[in-house]
Amino acid sequence: MSALLPQFVNLLGAVLLLLAFAMTSQRRMLALIHLFTMQGATLALATAVVGYVTRQHHLYLSAGLTVVLKVLLIPWLLHRVLDRLGIRRDVETLINIPTTMLIGIGVVIFAFNLSIPISHLSSALASGTLGIALACVLLSFLMMITRTKAVPQVIGFLAMENGLFFAATAATYGMPMVVELGIGLDVLVGVLILGVFMFQIREQFDSLDIHHLEQLKDD
């Protein structure tokens, strides 16, 4: 049983990576939010399991915080933004999806290679997860780079935070509670501000395509 739980954390890490990949290749906005919700739920479960294995009880609290923020509140906010902006169409990407996924594989190989020397140093319960977390972060970066619209970019930003959170949990058994609370609050405030931004961009340009922002300096 005790040997299975770290493997279970590994499995959850793999699921996070899978969801990150699914998000980079997802065309539909609603499905993107659903995937983000699932990623949040997986992250919360992983945090709780790590907390149980290492008997670090403050991790339960941060798992609960993750559920409230990333499974309930932020997806609800994003749904509301989509409703109010009336976006239901497919997401447009700069690079086509198969190419993005090929780049994604390259990114994953890079992250895994990068993490091997680091994971040799650490003796945390699932040192292999560091590579997975790094890959998640880089994939979310990739998603932010390849999307042209504001909403998927915000989701990419949030997914990146998920990856960072997983790295912190799996590699170092979580950050101090104050830091975690601070980050949680930052993400929430970030989403609120970005939501306001989206409305502003929309009002200015009648579209959420951030390419319009490049022309500001010409005026």
Added chain:
Amino acid sequence: MSFSGVLSQLLEIVIAIALAPLLSGWVNQWRAWLQNRSAPGLLQPYRMLHKLFNKESMVADHASSLFRMAPYLKFGCMVLACSIIPTLSTDLPLAPAADTIALVGLFALARVFISLAAMDIGTAFGSMGARREMLVGFLAEPALLTVLFSASLISKSTSLTTIVETLAHRDFAIYPGMAFAAVAFLMVSLAENARVPIDNPATHLELTMLHEALLLEYSGRHLALLEWAASLKLFAYSCIGLALFFPWGIAEARAPAAMLLALPALLFKLGVGGFLVAVWETVNAKMRIFRVPEFLATAFLLAVLGMLVQLLLAR
């Protein structure tokens, strides 16, 4: 080669040949029920085969011998594939003849010949079907190979019997890489067996069909053999999936008596699997043919990811 090995090998072949149409019938029945239609009987595929075997087989005037040969070749390939895959026991005398790579090659061989036969007559439908079949095939094969390789990484062998022995009889462990491989395998087997997101097995004579377009010119016993081979292929793929991801219940080499338990276990697993396929086909719609490369590229990338995760976490 022991007596029990020969016995289990024979039993496996007989069961594959006998049960494959039943599996197709089971899936079709559930699909009809789930779609609120009254279902054809469970034995409908057998009746269909019986009818076709009793009919005259018509061959076009300018068909070459390849056209007549292809159904037998495909059927033979599928039977051989079913006999290599450990469905009941891992004690199979034929298994050393082909490892997983050769198994994928067997499927490819069948595909090449059936595509050639479809082009042989020279009708537009046949050539179009052959082209599409090859399109699906060349994208699905690397994904299938990669899935099998990530399983091989665990057991350090490409022989399917060794993989199953390692996975089933070692202490239970979670392999995260196999989760990716499972998703990839599911996508590949849906594509290879002409199931719903790629092809609709229930349609005939439409511009979208893949599998049926290849069989258009066949009739009588040739068509029966091809239909039977198609069910055998579904059976083979289901059994590869079960062997890789749910290997529990398959008998070991030293315990031939365990095969008594292996058969009900196999039937149970196939029954559940068939039901899930029917559910999947009910809730999903067929995708456009131009989305198929993307679907299969995703499967391939997932399989590669699985292998990478396997390598990362194994050290």
